[in-house]
Structure formats: structure tokens, C-alpha cells
Amino acid sequence: MKYIQIFKKNLLLVLICLGLAIVPFFWLKPGEMDIGGDSSRLYLYDPVNYLKSFGLYGVDPQGTGWVGSNHYITPFAFLVMVVKIFFPSPHIAINLLAALKLVCGFWFVVLIVKEMASEKFRRGSAQGELAAIVAGLFYIFTPSVIGNWARAILSTNQVFLNPLMFYLLLRYFVTRQTKYGLTALLVSLVFAPNFGLTGAPPFFAFYPLGFLFLVLYTTWVRHRPVPWRGLIVGGLIFAGLHAFHLLPQFAGLFDPGSFANTRVFDAKSMWTEGVNYFMAVLPNAKVSWFLLLPSYNPIMTWSGVVVPFIVLAGLWLNKNIKGKTIVLVAAFYVITLFLVAANITHLWVAVYRSLFFIPGFSMFRNFSGQWQFVYSFYYALFFGLALHLIFLRCKPAFRRLCFLFLCALFVVSAWPFINGDLVNPRQADTEADVRIVMRMDSRFEDFLQYIRTMKGDGKILTLPFTDPFYQVLHGTNNGAYMGPSMVSYLARRNDFSGYAILDPFPEVFYRLAKEENYVALKRLFSLLNIKYIFHNTDPRVYDETFPRFPYSNVRKFLPKTQKEMGEFVGKLGVQLVYENGPYKLYTLSDSEFLPHIYTSSNVLVYKNDRDDWYGKNVSFFVDHLTADLRTGFIEKKDVVPRAGLTTPAITFQKINPTKYRVTVEDVRGPYLLVFSERFNRNWKIFRDDSQDLSIETESYFNGAVRVKEQRDIFFDSDTLRTWREKAIADKTHIVVNGYANGWYILPEDTRAGERYNFTIEMTDQRFFYMGLLISILTLGIILSTYGFTIVRNRLKN
Amino acid sequence: MSHIVSLIFTGFIVGDVLLLKETSDLFIGLVLVFYALMNKLMKNPVVTAIEVSMASLMFMYVSFLRYQHNPTTERFAVWTVIFLLASLVIQCIEFIKHQKRVFRKSL
Numbered sequence: 001m002k003y004i005q006i007f008k009k010n011l012l013l014v015l016i017c018l019g020l021a022i023v024p025f026f027w028l029k030p031g032e033m034d035i036g037g038d039s040s041r042l043y044l045y046d047p048v049n050y051l052k053s054f055g056l057y058g059v060d061p062q063g064t065g066w067v068g069s070n071h072y073i074t075p076f077a078f079l080v081m082v083v084k085i086f087f088p089s090p091h092i093a094i095n096l097l098a099a100l101k102l103v104c105g106f107w108f109v110v111l112i113v114k115e116m117a118s119e120k121f122r123r124g125s126a127q128g129e130l131a132a133i134v135a136g137l138f139y140i141f142t143p144s145v146i147g148n149w150a151r152a153i154l155s156t157n158q159v160f161l162n163p164l165m166f167y168l169l170l171r172y173f174v175t176r177q178t179k180y181g182l183t184a185l186l187v188s189l190v191f192a193p194n195f196g197l198t199g200a201p202p203f204f205a206f207y208p209l210g211f212l213f214l215v216l217y218t219t220w221v222r223h224r225p226v227p228w229r230g231l232i233v234g235g236l237i238f239a240g241l242h243a244f245h246l247l248p249q250f251a252g253l254f255d256p257g258s259f260a261n262t263r264v265f266d267a268k269s270m271w272t273e274g275v276n277y278f279m280a281v282l283p284n285a286k287v288s289w290f291l292l293l294p295s296y297n298p299i300m301t302w303s304g305v306v307v308p309f310i311v312l313a314g315l316w317l318n319k320n321i322k323g324k325t326i327v328l329v330a331a332f333y334v335i336t337l338f339l340v341a342a343n344i345t346h347l348w349v350a351v352y353r354s355l356f357f358i359p360g361f362s363m364f365r366n367f368s369g370q371w372q373f374v375y376s377f378y379y380a381l382f383f384g385l386a387l388h389l390i391f392l393r394c395k396p397a398f399r400r401l402c403f404l405f406l407c408a409l410f411v412v413s414a415w416p417f418i419n420g421d422l423v424n425p426r427q428a429d430t431e432a433d434v435r436i437v438m439r440m441d442s443r444f445e446d447f448l449q450y451i452r453t454m455k456g457d458g459k460i461l462t463l464p465f466t467d468p469f470y471q472v473l474h475g476t477n478n479g480a481y482m483g484p485s486m487v488s489y490l491a492r493r494n495d496f497s498g499y500a501i502l503d504p505f506p507e508v509f510y511r512l513a514k515e516e517n518y519v520a521l522k523r524l525f526s527l528l529n530i531k532y533i534f535h536n537t538d539p540r541v542y543d544e545t546f547p548r549f550p551y552s553n554v555r556k557f558l559p560k561t562q563k564e565m566g567e568f569v570g571k572l573g574v575q576l577v578y579e580n581g582p583y584k585l586y587t588l589s590d591s592e593f594l595p596h597i598y599t600s601s602n603v604l605v606y607k608n609d610r611d612d613w614y615g616k617n618v619s620f621f622v623d624h625l626t627a628d629l630r631t632g633f634i635e636k637k638d639v640v641p642r643a644g645l646t647t648p649a650i651t652f653q654k655i656n657p658t659k660y661r662v663t664v665e666d667v668r669g670p671y672l673l674v675f676s677e678r679f680n681r682n683w684k685i686f687r688d689d690s691q692d693l694s695i696e697t698e699s700y701f702n703g704a705v706r707v708k709e710q711r712d713i714f715f716d717s718d719t720l721r722t723w724r725e726k727a728i729a730d731k732t733h734i735v736v737n738g739y740a741n742g743w744y745i746l747p748e749d750t751r752a753g754e755r756y757n758f759t760i761e762m763t764d765q766r767f768f769y770m771g772l773l774i775s776i777l778t779l780g781i782i783l784s785t786y787g788f789t790i791v792r793n794r795l796k797n
Numbered sequence: 798m799s800h801i802v803s804l805i806f807t808g809f810i811v812g813d814v815l816l817l818k819e820t821s822d823l824f825i826g827l828v829l830v831f832y833a834l835m836n837k838l839m840k841n842p843v844v845t846a847i848e849v850s851m852a853s854l855m856f857m858y859v860s861f862l863r864y865q866h867n868p869t870t871e872r873f874a875v876w877t878v879i880f881l882l883a884s885l886v887i888q889c890i891e892f893i894k895h896q897k898r899v900f901r902k903s904l
Contacts, residue, residue, distance in 0.1 A: 286866045287874035288857050305858040308877075312854065315884060316847045322895075327888045334882050344875050 013110060013133060017103050020140070024098035027420040029477070031439045033090055034423070036483035037151030043073055044097065045090040045440070046490050047080040049452070053492035056714055057657040058248055058764045061488040062469065063459075063501035064528065064678040064739055065657070068259070069248035071768050072193045073154070079190055098149075098423075101160045102140055108163035109377075110136040113384035115170060116217075116325045127391035130403045135384025137407055138307065139163070141414035142379070143293050144372035149423050150436055151483075154193040158202045158373050161187070161194055166210050166377070173218045176227050181234050182786060189241045189779070196242065197249040197260065201363040201370040205339075209374065213332050221324045240778030247771035248764055257681070264360045274362030275353060278342075282349065285368050287341040290375065295413035296422060303413055306406070307383050314386020317393065326385040333378040339364075340371035427480055429549035434540070436482070438475030443581040444486075450578050450585070451491035455709045456698045457596050457654075458531025458587075459494040460487055463565055464542040465558060466498040466550040474540040482550065487534060492657070492712070496530065499553065504739050508622065510557035518571050520622050526594040526629060527621060527737045529676040531587060535569050537562050538582040592629070595698075595705045597652045597662060597760070600632035600672035600742070603642050607635075620738065630701070632672050632736045640734070640744045646671045651696070653708035658762035661688060665755045667747065675741040675760055682764050683741050684727035687750065688757040690718060719769065722761055846884035853877040 007014060028034070035041045043050040053061045055073040060066040083093050113132035117125075139145065145159050165184055172180035188195045194202055218224050239246065253260045262269050292304030311330070318326050338344055342352050355361050364370050387406075391399050416422050424437040451460075462471055462485060471485040487495040499506040505524055512520045525531075539562050542551065559565045574586035604627060606620040620633040630647070634640055646669040652662045660675070662685075677683065698707040713719075728750060729743040736742030750756055857873035864870060 286871060287878060288861050288866060288870045291854070291857065291874055291877060292861060294861075302862065304861070305854070308854055309851070312847055312851050312881070315881075315888075316851075318888075322892075324892060327885060327892070330881070331885050331889070334878065334885060337878060341878075343871070344878055 013107070013129075016133065016137075017107055020102040020106055021099040023102065023418060024095045024423075027098070027423045028091060028095065028437055029439075031089070031091055032437045032475075032477060032479065033094055033440065034150060034152075034437045035090075035094075036436055036438075036481045037153060038483070039153040040483035040489065041094070041152065042483070042486065042489050043077050044080055044093050047077040047084065049490045049492070051077045052712065053489050056768075058768060059657045059677070059762055061492055061494060061657070062485060063494060063496050063503070064676070065494060066259075066678055067252075067680045067682065067762060067764060069196075069198075069245060069252060069764070069768070071248060071771075072196045072198055072245040074244065075190050075192050101157065104160035104164050105145065106136040106140045108160070108167045109139045109380050109384070112163060112167050112170060113381060113388070115167075115174075116329070116381065116385060117388045126396075127399065128388055130399065131384050131388035131391050134387055134403060134406045134410075135380045137410045138383055139376060139380035141410045141417065142376040143296065144376045146296065146414055146417040146422055149417065150425055155199045155202045157191055157194055158206065161191055162206050162210075162373060162377050165207075166214075169210070169214055170217070172230070173214045173227065174222060174224065176230065178230075178786075181230060182782065185234065185237055185241060185782070188238065189775075192242060192245055195238075196245045197253060200360070202373065204360075204363065205370050205374045206377075209332060209335065213328070216328055217325070221328065237778060237782060240774055241782075243771035243774035243778070244768060245771065247774070248767040251764060251767045255682070263362065270357055270359070270362055274356035274365050277362075277365040278353060278356060278367065281366065281368075282342060285341050285343045287337075287343055290337060290341045293376075293379075296416045297413050300409075300413040303409055306409060307379070310390065311379075311382050311386045314382075314389045317386075317389045321389065323385075323389070326382070326389065329378060329381045329385055333375075333382040336371060336375040336378050340368055340375040342367050424479075427482060427546070430546050432545045433478055434474075434545055435477075435479040437477075438473070438479030438481050439477040441473070441476050441581070444473060444583055446580050447578065447583040447585070448486060448491045450580075451487060451493050454493070456531075457529070457707045457710070458593065459496065459529045460532045460534050460585075461525065461530050462487060462495055462497040463533060463535045463558075463569065464551065464562075465496075465554050467553045468550055469498040469500040470550050471495075471497045472541040472546065472550065473536065474538050474545075480541065480545075494529075495534070496528065498550070502528075510553070512622070513568070514557040516571070517622075518573075519625055522572060522588065522592045523621050523625055523629075525588060526592055527676075527740075529594060529596050531593050532577075533569055533572065533574055533586045533588070535565065535584045535586065536582055537566060537584060590698075590700060593700065594629055594676070595652070595700050595707060596654070596677075597650060597660060597673070597675050598630055598701075598705045599647050599650055599664075600645070600674050600736070601628045601630040601647045603632050603634060603640050603645060603672060605636050606633055630674075632674055632742060633738065634734060634736055634742065640672055640732075640742075641670070644669050647704065649704045649706075651706040651708060654710035655713050656711070658765040660760040661690075661757065662760060663755070663757045667750075667754045667756070670744065670746045672736070673743045673745055674736050675743075676737070677741060678739055679735045679741050680762070681733065682762060683733075684761055684763050685729060685743060686722040686725045686727055686759045686761060687752070688721075688759040690721075690757065715769070722759055723766060727763075728758070846880045846887060850877050850880035850884065853880060 033041075033045060035045050043055075051074065054070050055077055056071070058067060058069050058071070060068060060070070080093055083096065084090075087093060087096070110132040113135045114128050117128035117131060148156050148159075164187060168180045168184040168187070171177065172184070193199050196203075215226050218226050249260070252258050253264060255261055263273060291308050293307070294301050294304045311333075314326060315330060338348060339352075342349060352367075356365070391402070394402065411418065424435045427434045427436055464472065466472065469484060470482050471487070473481040473486065475481065485495040485497040485501075487493050487497075496502050502509055505528070509521070509524060512524065539545075542562050542565070559568045569586060572586075572588065573592075574588055576584060577587050578585035604620065604624055624631065624633075632640075646667070648667045648671055649665045650662055650673075651665075652660055654660050662673075664671075664673075673685075675683065695709045696706055697709050699705070700707075729745045732744035732746075734742045734744065750758075853873050853876040857870055857877055860867065860870040860873060
């Protein structure tokens with residue numbers, strides 16, 4: 001009965017929420033998905049394999065394997081897995097997420113405005129209710145929300161997380177009820193990507209300001225003390241819950257020389273990555289655009305003045321009421337307007353510019369993009385409170401008329417979004433009718449499954465190659481996927497699909513392809529441990545469909561049509577191993593393949609005459625094509641004596657992407673061990689006396705390098721074995737072949753005779769195991785404590 | 798109160814002139830004169846600041862409809878924001894003054 005009364009009282013709100021929840025289900029036809037974009041949304045398509053490939057290990061599945069913490073996706077991928085038990089179709093999962101974003105974004109803005117509008121007036125009044133609904137609609141249809149819907153990156157979930165978390169914290173500050181704080185903590189865990197260093201820009205854009213707002217609101221407007229004790233406990237629980245991704249991320253941040261460390265603390269990086277970028281994009285920021293937020297609907301451009309006019313009118317009306325909330329919200333609105341627009345007087349630009357010298361502030365170099373969601377949020381609150389003040393002065397009939405007019409205005413302005421046009425736009429830079437929403441080709445799914453079953457060694461080169469790091473895959477409808485390689489992210493096979501992934505060799509690759517120097521190309525592939533070439537021969541992903549992006553540069557160096565691309569592949573002396581429709585997988589000759597791990601037969605020293613990657617690369621392998629395949633190229637500064645270098649036989653096995661087991665035989669002197677993953681100081685080798693009985697799958701160089709069947713063991717009794725052991729040959733860990741890891745190992749390093757085992761391990765992964773344990777324990781403790789409290793209270797009652 | 802508002806604008810303008818290294822921005826002077834006149838007439842700095850902000854907004858809107866983004870549109874947009882900021886600062890100061898009065902009375 002109680003719930004029916006609540007339902008009746010909030011009928012309008014419930015109906016709007018239902019409408020918003022249904023809208024996404026009309027956007028996509030059954031089976032269609034929007035899973036592309038820079039960070040892709042492949043976790044919605046296949047969360048299990050995405051987690052296995054990306055979330056569980058701190059080594060990137062693309063290219064040479066950058067080291068970085070990718071663990072933040074784990075809880076959300078688990079949630080999608082649970083959703084998929086009930087709704088197996090990824091199409092449904094995508095629609096549900098879209099509905100969640102719309103409904104929560106709208107609903108929590110409504111709740112916040114209603115809460116704040118009750119400062120001096122009756123809580124739940126008709127004026128407050130109507131103003132809150134209009135504000136909610138305004139928020140959910142602002143250009144920053146609807147304009148970022150297609151190809152949404154992970155952090156775009158802030159569309160609904162910002163209002164949701166703000167409301168929960170607001171209620172906690174005002175009521176001190178634990179349930180609000182606890183719910184906020186659990187929500188943060190599920191959407192962990194928005195609460196780690198990867199999601200640092202949205203986090204630091206919203207939460208410090210939000211926290212300050214809540215402190216001021218609680219003390220200044222509500223005249224209540226801030227629950228500092230609860231906040232400190234909450235902070236500690238937050239750290240515990242998020243330890244699984246924060247621990248590895250902070251370890252990387254404070255690791256000198258790491259990408260994150262350089263980006264945050266290096267003065268040169270602050271200047272180049274921060275200030276220069278900021279000054280370059282500054283002219284694009286238009287204050288008028290942020291004030292008016294013009295509609296995507298061309299016939300509604302005029303409507304932009306309505307909201308700013310209402311907020312100013314609200315402030316004007318406040319002169320008699322003297323409400324503090326609206327002034328506080330307006331102050332935060334102006335702050336975020338300064339931050340999002342930047343271009344407000346030269347004085348402010350100078351101040352803004354100087355902020356980039358604060359470590360980490362360079363994350364806001366793309367300031368408009370990073371602050372737009374926060375700005376929209378405060379704009380919606382400001383608008384809601386101002387409208388509330390106007391409604392207080394209006395007669396009921398006029399108020400309802402205004403309400404209907406404003407609702408209609410926002411709905412019509414956002415019509416290109418509601419009808420799905422903005423959600424499924426045409427792919428960039430193409431005249432053909434190719435959309436971003438695609439239906440997966442079952443033949444490609446079979447191809448991915450084939451890749452997963454491959455047990456041997458070797459990376460993949462994907463053709464057509466792209467300018468950024470994308471793979472293009474045409475669906476069975478008129479849509480195409482353009483995003484990170486599915487071979488990498490769903491089949492865990494390192495794949496080179498674009499320029500950025502081929503670092504440090506992309507320029508050399510282009511030049512050699514243009515010169516049709518197939519011998520050098522094959523040598524380049526061997527250095528990168530590439531054994532397979534995946535050619536998607538579908539003409540719709542290359543020939544005339546995408547005349548420019550993402551192939552503008554590619555076309556200058558590589559064949560211009562799929563037919564010519566096929567001939568190019570044929571000249572590399574490859575053999576077809578799999579074919580299913582347009583998807584063809586070729587293998588390069590075993591005699592031209594360098595396994596993932598090998599001992600170097602010779603060492604060639606190269607000079608870094610030209611201070612760029614291109615010069616560096618030219619100076620070694622291209623100039624020494626006749627050298628033995630197992631030659632290790634090293635920079636002059638890392639001297640390895642050539643005399644006395646031996647080439648013991650090795651057998652290796654991949655345990656998981658962060659761990660390899662190696663057996664070395666016939667050791668008679670020092671040797672150079674090469675490991676073809678991107679150089680990182682935290683790849684270390686440890687002595688290992690365990691026995692391994694796995695099946696041998698491949699053999700190279702007359703048995704000098706043998707490969708055992710690769711495994712995928714995330715955790716077992718052996719995982720912790722190396723933790724207390726000291727790494728060997730750490731001082732002679734050097735860069736080999738321009739990017740890979742090499743260890744110059746002397747007999748005294750091992751003191752183990754002619755045959756022994758060791759483990760190559762990425763030690764950063766340990767932080768994930770430790771953090772995961774802390775997170776699971778914290779979650780268990782808070783859930784059991786809270787559950788126990790609920791049961792005890794019920795029994796008491 | 799007018800002094801405070803004037804101080805805010807003086808800060809912005811002096812800062813801008815120093816950074817821009819040019820003093821030919823007549824528009825700044827015109828806005829100041831307009832603001833001073835309005836302030837004299839209305840004798841309420843909060844209302845005046847908001848009204849000037851509204852006027853600026855309307856100029857910006859007309860300019861936007863006609864030219865989309867051009868320097869004039871952006872200039873009016875900036876002045877809308879600055880006057881809005883001024884009105885907020887004044888309101889906050891009024892709140893603080895009120896707070897002080899309440900505190901003194903309670904003593």
C-alpha cells in the first residue's frame with residue numbers, strides 16, 4: 001500500500017523514467033551493437049574473453065605489450081557477465097546500459113534539485129517537483145550528454161555517476177545514514193574505471209569540487225556539522241575496495257621512468273603535454289557555446305537563450321528571498337564555466353596556463369572535454385533552482401504551461417538524439433552509408449574462436465593496417481566496427497593493427513612496404529615475433545568505403561586496394577592456415593620466425609646517430625639483413641662482450657601474459673637471453689626448480705628453441721613462489737632490438753650447472769594479486785557487518 | 798558595494814591590459830560607463846550586475862544567431878560571465894555581512 005501511494009505521488013516522474021528507459025530499445029535493431037571507439041566497448045560484447053585478455057593482467061594485449069594496469073574493468077565485466085546470464089545478447093546489455101545512463105542521470109538530478117529546493121520551502125512542493133523534472137530533462141539532453149553517446153569511452157558513465165554519487169553523498173552529509181555512504185561505495189566499486197587513475201580526469205574534475213560544495217552546503221546552508229569521522233572511515237573503505245586497481249596504478253605512478261610517472265612529474269612533459277596542448281586547443285573554446293549550449297536540432301538553435309535567461313531571472317528574483325543554495329550553486333556554476341571555457345579574459349587564461357605546472361594537471365589539457373559533464377551538472381542544478389524561484393511566483397495554470405513548454409522545448413531540441421540519429425552516426429570521413437552500429441559476422445566469431453584455440457607462439461599483423469591503432473570490421477548490416485583490435489582484446493593474441501601499435505618501427509614498416517623490400521619486412525616481422533598475417537579481404541573495410549580516415553597515411557605506403565593487398569601478402573611467402581569468408585589467416589615460414597624467447601647467437605652494436613626512432617631503426621636491422629636471424633641488436637651504451645658468447649638451447653612455456661617458464665640447457669658460458677616483449681625494468685627473471693610436463697608444440701632452429709603448449713593460469717600454488725626470491729641478472733637487463741628485453745646472463749648469476757629452469761615474470765602483477773585480496777576482504781567485511789546490523793535491527797523491532 | 802564590484806572589474810581589466818599589452822579595447826571602457834550609469838540609476842549593485850549580465854546575454858544571443866561564433870559574440874559572452882560573477886560576489890558579501898550582524902546580536 002505504501003509503495004502504491006509513493007507510485008501515485010510520483011506518477012509523472014515514473015512515467016518519464018519509463019519513457020527514458022524504453023527509448024534506447026528503439027535505437028538499435030535486434031543483434032546490432034555500438035562497440036567501437038578509442039577504448040571500445042568490447043566488454044559488453046564478450047566480457048569473459050575481454051577480462052581474460054585485458055582485465056586480469058597488467059600487460060597490454062596489443063603489439064609489443066605495454067605494461068599498464070588494466071584491472072579497473074574487472075567488477076564491471078563481472079556485472080555484465082551476470083547480466084548476460086539473464087540476457088545473453090550483447091544487444092540487450094548495451095541497451096540496458098544506455099537505459100541506466102538516461103534514467104539515473106535524469107532521476108538523480110531531479111532528486112538533488114528537489115532536495116535543494118527545500119532550503120526555505122516545503123519539501124516535495126509542486127513547484128519544486130516540476131522545476132526538478134525540467135532540470136532533469138535539461139541535464140540529460142545537454143549536448144555534453146547526448147553528444148558523447150556514440151563510441152562512448154569508459155569514463156562516459158559519469159553522465160549518470162556524477163548525479164548518482166552526488167545525491168548519495170548529499171544525503172549522507174545531511175542525514176548521516178550509513179546506507180547512503182555504503183551504497184555510494186558499492187556503486188564506485190562496480191564502476192571502478194571512473195574511480196582510478198585511468199579515469200582520473202573525470203574523477204578529479206567532479207569529486208573535489210563536489211566535496212567542497214557539500215561541505216559548504218552542509219555547514220553554510222543547512223547549519224549542520226560535516227560528518228568527518230564517517231568520511232574518514234568511508235575513505236579507508238574506498239581505498240580497500242579499490243585496492244585491486246589503485247595499488248598497481250599507484251605503483252606505476254611512483255615508478256621512476258614509467259609512462260604515468262613521466263606524464264605526471266616530468267617538467268618537460270608538463271610543458272609539452274600540458275601547456276602546449278592547452279594553448280593549441282584554446283581557440284576552440286567558445287564561451288558563448290557553453291552559455292547557450294545550442295541544440296543539435298538545426299531548427300531549434302534559437303532555444304539556447306531560454307536556459308541562461310531563466311537562471312539570471314532566478315538570481316534576480318532571489319534578491320528578496322535571499323536563498324543561499326542558489327547563490328552557492330551559481331558560484332560553482334561560474335567556477336565550472338571558467339574551467340570548461342577557459343577563454344574568459346587574458347588574465348584567466350594566464351592563471352589557467354600556470355595550473356598546468358601542478359603535477360598531474362595536464363590531464364585537463366583537453367579542458368572542454370574533461371569539464372563539460374561537470375559544467376552540465378551544475379548548470380542543471382542552477383537552472384532547476386532558478387526555475388523553482390520563478391515557479392513560486394507563478395499561478396498554477398501558468399506554471400503548468402511553462403512546465404509543458406520547457407519539457408517540449410528540451411524534447412524537440414534533443415530529437416536527433418531521441419530518434420537515434422546521434423546514437424548511430426555515419427563513420428567519420430566516409431561518403432558511403434556505413435554506420436557505427438554493426439551486427440557481428442558469425443564467420444568472424446568463428447575466426448576469433450580459432451585464434452583462441454591456437455596453442456603455439458607468434459603474434460599477428462592485421463591487414464588492412466590503420467593510421468591509429470584500429471581494426472576495421474564490417475558487420476552484416478550497414479555498420480562497421482572501428483576500434484582496438486578484437487584479436488587482441490577478445491582472443492588474447494598480440495596483434496599489430498595500426499601505426500601506434502607498431503612502435504618503434506612504424507616508419508620503417510611504411511618505408512619498407514613502399515620499397516617492396518620483402519626480405520627486410522620479414523626480418524622486421526621476426527624481430528617483433530610476428531608469425532601470422534590476418535588479412536580481412538572484405539572490400540567494404542578498405543577499397544572505396546574509407547577513402548581517408550583511418551587509412552590516409554597507409555594508402556601512401558601500402559597497397560591501395562584489397563586486391564593489391566592480397567598480392568602484397570602473397571609476396572611475403574606466406575601459407576594460408578585458415579579461411580572463413582573474407583577472413584584469411586596466413587603463417588610466415590618457420591625459418592623466418594623468431595620465437596618469443598631465444599638466446600642470441602651474435603650481438604651487433606648500433607649507434608643512435610639520429611635522435612629519433614626512425615634513424616635508430618635504420619641503423620640496425622635494415623643494414624644487417626644478412627646477419628644471423630638470432631642476432632641481438634643493442635645500443636652502444638649497453639655493452640655486451642661478443643667474445644665468449646654462447647647459445648644454449650632453451651624451451652619455454654607461456655603460463656599467462658605476465659609469466660613465462662624457461663628451461664636452459666647446455667650452458668657453457670655467458671649468453672644473451674632475448675624476450676620479445678616491450679622493455680620494462682619490472683620484467684624480472686627468477687630461479688625455478690619446478691618440473692613441467694606440458695606437451696611440446698613447436699621447435700625452431702633445429703631444436704635450439706622449443707615451445708611448449710601455452711597456458712592461461714591466472715593463479716595457482718606456484719604464483720607466489722617467486723615473491724621471496726631475488727631476481728637474477730637484474731643489473732644486465734638491457735634493451736635489445738630497439739624495444740625488447742634482454743638479459744646478459746653469466747654462469748655465476750645462476751650457479752646451477754649446465755641445465756636449469758627460471759621464470760620470467762612481470763612483477764607489477766603482484767600488486768594486483770595483493771590489491772585483489774584486500775578488495776575481496778574489505779567487501780566481505782563491510783557486507784557481512786552491514787548484513788549483520790540489518791538482521792539485528794529487524795530482530796529488535 | 799559598488800567599490801567591490803569596481804574592484805573586481807579593475808582587477809580583470811588591469812590584468813588583461815597588462816597581459817594583452819594593448820589599451821585600445823574601447824569596449825571595456827564602454828561597458829564600464831554603462832555599468833556605472835546603471836549603478837547610479839538603480840542604486841542596487843546586485844540587481845544592476847544581473848541586469849547588465851542579462852543585457853550582455855541578449856547582445857551575445859543576437860550576435861550568435863546572426864554570426865554563430867565571432868569575436869563580438871565571444872566578447873559579450875565573457876562580459877555576461879563577468880557580471881554574473883560580480884553579482885554572486887556581492888550576494889556572498891551580503892550574506893557574510895548578515896552573518897556578522899547575527900553574530901554580534903547574539904553576543
